Amino acid sequence: MDTQPIIQVESILAVLVFLVPLAFSLVIFLFGRISRVLREGAAFVGIFFTFLISVLIAQRILRGEVLTFWGMNFYVDGLSALMEILGSFVGVIVILYSLSYVVHNPRLGNLPERRLRIYYGLILLFLSMMNLTCATNSIIMLFVSLEATTLATAFLVTFYWNRDSLEAGYKYLLLVTVGVTFALLGLVLLYSASIPYLPRSRVLLLTELGRIASKIPGNIVLLASALIIAGFGTKAGLVPFHAWLPDAHAEAPIPVSALLSGIVIKVGAYALARTITIFSPSFPAVVLFVAVLCSVSMLVGMMMALVQDDIKRMLAYSSISQIAYVVEGLGLGTYLGVYGGLFHLMNHTILKALLFLTAGALMWATGMRKISELASQRRRMPVTAFCFFVGALGISGVPPFNGFLSKFTIFLALAERGLLWAAVIAVITGFLSIACFGRAAYQIFWTAPPDATEANPGVVILEVPPTMWTGMIILAGVSILLGLYPQLVHPVLDRATNIILRLLSGP
Amino acid sequence: MAWVTGDVIITLVVAHLLASIAAAEVRNLKLSNGFLCVQSLLLSAIIASFAVISQNPTLYWWAGTTVLTKAILLPWILYHYMRRLPQVEVKPLVGFAASLIFLLIFLTAFYRFVHTYVDFIAPTTEALVEPARSNLAIAFSIFALGLYVVMARRDAVKIIIGLILLENGVHLSLVTLAPTMPETTVFGITSNVIVAAYLLLYLTEQIYQQFGTMDTLQLSSLKR
Numbered sequence: 001m002d003t004q005p006i007i008q009v010e011s012i013l014a015v016l017v018f019l020v021p022l023a024f025s026l027v028i029f030l031f032g033r034i035s036r037v038l039r040e041g042a043a044f045v046g047i048f049f050t051f052l053i054s055v056l057i058a059q060r061i062l063r064g065e066v067l068t069f070w071g072m073n074f075y076v077d078g079l080s081a082l083m084e085i086l087g088s089f090v091g092v093i094v095i096l097y098s099l100s101y102v103v104h105n106p107r108l109g110n111l112p113e114r115r116l117r118i119y120y121g122l123i124l125l126f127l128s129m130m131n132l133t134c135a136t137n138s139i140i141m142l143f144v145s146l147e148a149t150t151l152a153t154a155f156l157v158t159f160y161w162n163r164d165s166l167e168a169g170y171k172y173l174l175l176v177t178v179g180v181t182f183a184l185l186g187l188v189l190l191y192s193a194s195i196p197y198l199p200r201s202r203v204l205l206l207t208e209l210g211r212i213a214s215k216i217p218g219n220i221v222l223l224a225s226a227l228i229i230a231g232f233g234t235k236a237g238l239v240p241f242h243a244w245l246p247d248a249h250a251e252a253p254i255p256v257s258a259l260l261s262g263i264v265i266k267v268g269a270y271a272l273a274r275t276i277t278i279f280s281p282s283f284p285a286v287v288l289f290v291a292v293l294c295s296v297s298m299l300v301g302m303m304m305a306l307v308q309d310d311i312k313r314m315l316a317y318s319s320i321s322q323i324a325y326v327v328e329g330l331g332l333g334t335y336l337g338v339y340g341g342l343f344h345l346m347n348h349t350i351l352k353a354l355l356f357l358t359a360g361a362l363m364w365a366t367g368m369r370k371i372s373e374l375a376s377q378r379r380r381m382p383v384t385a386f387c388f389f390v391g392a393l394g395i396s397g398v399p400p401f402n403g404f405l406s407k408f409t410i411f412l413a414l415a416e417r418g419l420l421w422a423a424v425i426a427v428i429t430g431f432l433s434i435a436c437f438g439r440a441a442y443q444i445f446w447t448a449p450p451d452a453t454e455a456n457p458g459v460v461i462l463e464v465p466p467t468m469w470t471g472m473i474i475l476a477g478v479s480i481l482l483g484l485y486p487q488l489v490h491p492v493l494d495r496a497t498n499i500i501l502r503l504l505s506g507p
Numbered sequence: 508m509a510w511v512t513g514d515v516i517i518t519l520v521v522a523h524l525l526a527s528i529a530a531a532e533v534r535n536l537k538l539s540n541g542f543l544c545v546q547s548l549l550l551s552a553i554i555a556s557f558a559v560i561s562q563n564p565t566l567y568w569w570a571g572t573t574v575l576t577k578a579i580l581l582p583w584i585l586y587h588y589m590r591r592l593p594q595v596e597v598k599p600l601v602g603f604a605a606s607l608i609f610l611l612i613f614l615t616a617f618y619r620f621v622h623t624y625v626d627f628i629a630p631t632t633e634a635l636v637e638p639a640r641s642n643l644a645i646a647f648s649i650f651a652l653g654l655y656v657v658m659a660r661r662d663a664v665k666i667i668i669g670l671i672l673l674e675n676g677v678h679l680s681l682v683t684l685a686p687t688m689p690e691t692t693v694f695g696i697t698s699n700v701i702v703a704a705y706l707l708l709y710l711t712e713q714i715y716q717q718f719g720t721m722d723t724l725q726l727s728s729l730k731r
Binding site: 138140141143147148151154161162163167169171174177181184185188189191192195196204220223 | 627629631634654663667673674680687703710723
């Protein structure tokens with residue numbers, strides 16, 4: 001374990017990271033109608049500033065500092081910095097991609113200005129609320145801001161405003177809100193259980209929870225853990241709380257799907273890491289419960305992904321399977337487990353955003369989303385094909401890609417904790433995902449189109465514009481880089497892991 | 508205010524439960540909304556009574572904001588949308604009498620169960636004595652009732668009422684479990700449920716315009 005002392009520094013960066021996107025989202029809502037600069041321009045500038053702020057935060061964290069603000073009410077440590085940097089990084093790419101996909105999409109026609117304003121405003125509002133979730137140190141504010149991320153994304157899911165997207169949005173909002181209310185009840189139980197052991201001003205603080213974790217009566221911990229896992233598990237999309245996820249991911253516009261799968265479900269995993277991981281050393285039953293739930297999730301999710309013909313639904317079900325790896329690793333509460341969980345969280349964010357954006361490029365160019373229909377098209381889209389292969393190989397855990405490294409870490413961590421059966425299920429799911437993504441990649445890119453004769457050349461579909469493929473290339477590049485040089489992110493992951501382990505033993 | 512005793516609170520809590528059952532069971536949505544308003548007023552009265560008994564001034568603030576947000580704002584939003592939607596809820600799968608009998612049996616059993624095993628969930632000794640004990644048992648019963656409405660009903664608006672009941676159950680348990688919680692935090696929780704209910708009602712209205720129904724069972728154009 002890392003023994004470097006933590007220096008707590010009062011810094012405004014801890015709140016700027018959510019105030020800046022909030023301010024820009026207000027600008028877009030209020031003045032977005034005036035010109036494109038105040039809409040798309042403001043969105044890009046706002047998200048870019050947020051990214052810069054989270055990079056600054058990460059630099060300070062790596063120097064051994066922890067940023068606080070307003071007493072201990074806001075507390076940004078390695079784990080928060082990791083989430084913030086990933087969120088705003090994907091945010092930058094998603095906003096860039098939306099310029100072509102949403103604003104200049106010939107298939108959508110000219111959208112009314114109001115819809116675009118709401119779209120960009122809500123994306124920034126969501127990122128602001130996500131950063132607030134990562135920055136807050138209060139048990140109940142964790143729930144409030146996490147629910148706010150759901151509220152902010154609901155109207156992004158219904159962006160197309162047709163029957164399917166309205167249905168998906170209603171399901172998403174209702175199921176996640178009901179689920180998260182369970183988590184609230186669990187958090188309230190923990191809160192009330194910690195009242196006798198802490199001075200009144202510190203009861204609400206997440207960072208104090210680890211110190212008293214072993215003093216809270218076991219039955220309360222078990223009941224609260226079950227409620228919290230059900231609640232935040234709904235947000236993360238674990239089976240059997242996943243009913244909203246495939247519909248919402250499939251019916252949202254592609255950039256929003258990338259955001260949902262890349263970031264929104266990770267907020268649930270983050271909340272679980274902050275609350276449940278704390279109890280795993282003293283309560284083996286919690287570890288077992290998480291392991292069983294995640295094993296079921298990864299198997300069911302991957303099997304459902306195998307039988308999908310709709311590429312977006314396939315990616316959505318695969319997300320259920322992959323988030324289960326993340327939560328399983330985080331739930332173990334050991335160094336290797338948490339490290340693997342966070343590494344996979346990072347990799348899945350990059351890879352799933354990449355895959356959704358490539359699927360979006362295919363849909364943008366062809367107007368189709370069925371794998372079987374895409375197979376029969378003549379295309380000349382080398383960048384999209386390359387990016388899809390990188391994403392598919394990465395996410396199915398083929399060495400030397402980054403997905404392999406994080407999955408392998410989780411296998412090792414499971415075996416180390418004595419959960420061999422869970423490790424076996426995780427490995428089997430890994431093979432299933434190779435089959436799933438291999439099938440998709442083969443059908444889409446390697447089957448010869450049936451009518452490719454000289455007499456009937458047909459229409460050759462060309463590559464998407466640079467605003468779309470730039471983001472894809474960046475994500476693919478990062479993915480390859482992390483696979484070859486994982487030591488690049490080791491300091492951040494090591495810091496974040498140690499932060500969680502330090503919380504376990506009390507500050 | 509010496510007349511505020513444990514018995515008064517227990518009476519209020521039981522009335523609160525009856526109002527919740529009425530809000531859940533009445534088929535006319537406007538009437539159901541009315542019962543929801545009464546339920547929230549009783550919730551506020553319970554919080555105020557606890558404030559008197561435990562000499563805790565924060566709870567007066569809770570009671571005041573509860574009246575404003577849950578007894579006035581939320582029913583007003585519901586009423587605003589109900590005027591444009593059908594007045595009677597979509598016929599549920601379980602009939603009126605069957606549902607009522609089931610609820611009475613289930614809630615009584617659940618209440619007895621929680622009341623007996625309160626020490627399993629309540630960490631402090633104050634929560635083990637009356638009226639806190641009954642209050643906590645009723646809070647969990649209302650949570651279960653809300654969950655039942657969300658899962659068993661087909662009408663989109665009724666499901667939203669179920670969601671509000673669910674959250675009111677948590678709110679009632681807060682009074683016993685975490686009376687020292689700052690008012691701002693409680694306000695955060697309450698405003699969340701109001702925004703969620705508002706957005707859901709907005710979507711319901713849009714769905715009604717496009718699908719011509721509020722029956723959630725017919726919202727199945729997406730395959731599983």
